[in-house]
Amino acid sequence: MSSQNVMLITGSRKGIGRRLVEYYTGKGWQVVGCSRKSAEDFKGYRHICLDVSDEKAVKDLFAMIRKEYGRLDVLVNNAGVASMNHSLLTSMETVQKVLNTNVVGTFLFCREAAKLMKKHKTGRIVNFSTVAVPLKLQGEAIYASSKAAVVSLTQVLAGEFAEYGITVNAIGPTPVKTDLINAVPDEKIADLLKQQIIGRLGTFDDIINVMDFFLNPASGFITGQVIYLGGVSG
Amino acid sequence: MNVIYDVIDDFNEEYSDYHLEKTPNTILFGPGRQLDSLGFVNLIVAVEERLCDETGQSLTLADEKAMSRQNSPFRTIATLSEYIQSRLEEQS
Numbered sequence: 001m002s003s004q005n006v007m008l009i010t011g012s013r014k015g016i017g018r019r020l021v022e023y024y025t026g027k028g029w030q031v032v033g034c035s036r037k038s039a040e041d042f043k044g045y046r047h048i049c050l051d052v053s054d055e056k057a058v059k060d061l062f063a064m065i066r067k068e069y070g071r072l073d074v075l076v077n078n079a080g081v082a083s084m085n086h087s088l089l090t091s092m093e094t095v096q097k098v099l100n101t102n103v104v105g106t107f108l109f110c111r112e113a114a115k116l117m118k119k120h121k122t123g124r125i126v127n128f129s130t131v132a133v134p135l136k137l138q139g140e141a142i143y144a145s146s147k148a149a150v151v152s153l154t155q156v157l158a159g160e161f162a163e164y165g166i167t168v169n170a171i172g173p174t175p176v177k178t179d180l181i182n183a184v185p186d187e188k189i190a191d192l193l194k195q196q197i198i199g200r201l202g203t204f205d206d207i208i209n210v211m212d213f214f215l216n217p218a219s220g221f222i223t224g225q226v227i228y229l230g231g232v233s234g
Numbered sequence: 235m236n237v238i239y240d241v242i243d244d245f246n247e248e249y250s251d252y253h254l255e256k257t258p259n260t261i262l263f264g265p266g267r268q269l270d271s272l273g274f275v276n277l278i279v280a281v282e283e284r285l286c287d288e289t290g291q292s293l294t295l296a297d298e299k300a301m302s303r304q305n306s307p308f309r310t311i312a313t314l315s316e317y318i319q320s321r322l323e324e325q326s
Binding site: 055056059060063066115118163 | 272276279282283286292294
């Protein structure tokens, strides 16, 4: 059983998820992470290989957390896949993959996390949406739709979990320099940035700032909210 | 059945608003039930967790099959017990 705060981060092998692992283990959190591919464990961090949309694997992960850590304080649903393509050129395989990871995965982790958090009558869930939702970006029909679903999940689950003392919020980042946007042409990114009030790429520190706000013990009255970066309005 | 009775002991202690009797005919769901919808959710989640501890199997009891049955497997403690047994056999 852990006396330290325990956080679960999905999609923690690389990109923003990896940076979150480094940041929060550095702050003394016990962090459990997961992704489809393996990653090294280190002090304060344990990695589990799974597909976030595999219900059995997800339930087994939560059973492990319950038995070995005895608690879960924070869930960060960071795992996500993108698809940047015109809808007429988007395959069903891509549609399924994006919806499975971004919507099904987020839902499954929220559901199982709430079961564990409700025992202690406290918990924080932070989901990842995107500015592509309010900006209605062309070429991102499935990605933006899946992340719009994450916004709905956040708002509905905030209501359902409130009586358990669990807050559910979401962050809507602008593009950040990670693998997720590597394949997007520079001119597309430049066009997107022009639509933001503050026209620059997001940074990891921008995300951490919002994360820390949601996780702050004083933020217990903040739930069902989506904070978009770069001045984008929902 | 014992798993459900153990959960009911804990449940009655944790939620003083309820006093569920440990009998096969105790109604859990539908007309005549004592539990409100959130109480029912809490009970089923607690049963899933206890089953996982005792059998090592992670079941989601309220799945599509269960919810679409004409006779709800959640109606009484006896029907829930039978349903759990069948789900465990399916998985093994």
